[in-house]
Amino acid sequence: MANGDGQGEILPVELEFFARSDQLADVRKLVERLAAKTRLNKEEIEDFLTAVDEAAANAIRHGSPNGDRSLVKVVCHSLPTALIVEVRDRGEGFSVPGTSEMPGPEAPGGRGLPLMIALADAVEIASSAKGTTITLKKLARSSGGESIVSRYSSADL
Amino acid sequence: MNEENVLLVHNYNHNGVPVVAAQGDVDLCTQDILRKALINSCKERSEPGKVAVDMREVPFIDSAGLALLVEIRKNYLDTCQLALIISARSQPERVLKLGRFDTFLEVCYTPDELVNSSAPVSA
Numbered sequence A: 001m002a003n004g005d006g007q008g009e010i011l012p013v014e015l016e017f018f019a020r021s022d023q024l025a026d027v028r029k030l031v032e033r034l035a036a037k038t039r040l041n042k043e044e045i046e047d048f049l050t051a052v053d054e055a056a057a058n059a060i061r062h063g064s065p066n067g068d069r070s071l072v073k074v075v076c077h078s079l080p081t082a083l084i085v086e087v088r089d090r091g092e093g094f095s096v097p098g099t100s101e102m103p104g105p106e107a108p109g110g111r112g113l114p115l116m117i118a119l120a121d122a123v124e125i126a127s128s129a130k131g132t133t134i135t136l137k138k139l140a141r142s143s144g145g146e147s148i149v150s151r152y153s154s155a156d157l
Numbered sequence B: 001m002n003e004e005n006v007l008l009v010h011n012y013n014h015n016g017v018p019v020v021a022a023q024g025d026v027d028l029c030t031q032d033i034l035r036k037a038l039i040n041s042c043k044e045r046s047e048p049g050k051v052a053v054d055m056r057e058v059p060f061i062d063s064a065g066l067a068l069l070v071e072i073r074k075n076y077l078d079t080c081q082l083a084l085i086i087s088a089r090s091q092p093e094r095v096l097k098l099g100r101f102d103t104f105l106e107v108c109y110t111p112d113e114l115v116n117s118s119a120p121v122s123a
Helices: A021-035 A042-062 A112-119 B031-044 B063-075 B091-098 B112-116
Strands: A010-018 A071-079 A082-089 A122-128 A131-139 B008-014 B017-023 B049-057 B080-085 B106-108
Touching (some): A010 A021, A021 A071, A042 A082, A042 A112, A042 A131, B008 B031, B017 B031, B031 B063, B080 B112, B106 B112
Parallel strands (some): B017 B049, B080 B106
Antiparallel strands (some): A082 A131, B008 B017
16 A cells, blocks of 8 residues: 555554563564565565564563563564664663674674664664664565665664 | 474484584574474583584574574583584575674584584684
């Protein structure tokens, strides 16, 4: 259904779930299903699923003050040539790191945000004491759309 | 666990190299299944040598899965030379390259490549 902006956006699809890691597959499945209706190709979809998975895993691991009784919400906006996914948690927020570089290959962790930035076309982080929202965007290259340089920022919700 | 998010593992031996074959997504939820299988294989080695992870049936791996590979490599450095068998042009191949895992782990595309090759980087 178009929303009247001329871009052919389909109504947002939301998924709210308890912060358990076994929900990650459902998140990926939802995003994959929506992505299949866009012009994203197979590789673009796989890359975006990775970015979304990392954002959702981050919410589960770090944005869930009540453990697996905490709620995480995923909101998906589909366009014919793009997919935008917001991952919202109600954690205590975090300081957005000053660097997005991939850590050394033998580092024990720290790859989540670098993977998001490498595999989505745009990454925005809004984090406060009330929670964190990570917004990820992927554009279909075949559409001729201009790539948006990955970025991230900290802002109040 | 979500019934559709199951990681299956089984073991086989390819010309003397023990291989842990995984089938399914390796993520924050399922990585512990692969961890246990890899620890078992590493502990079972009677002398130092390769242990391979056959990921050709793994369509997806995330940073939790990557961290697991680093953990196993670090904890069994003296006895197990970890190697990966992956599919070309797959999500795991791209993610492993982004993490530069090909610089410190042996990465192959077929089990036959394991036999005559050595790890690319010293410990």
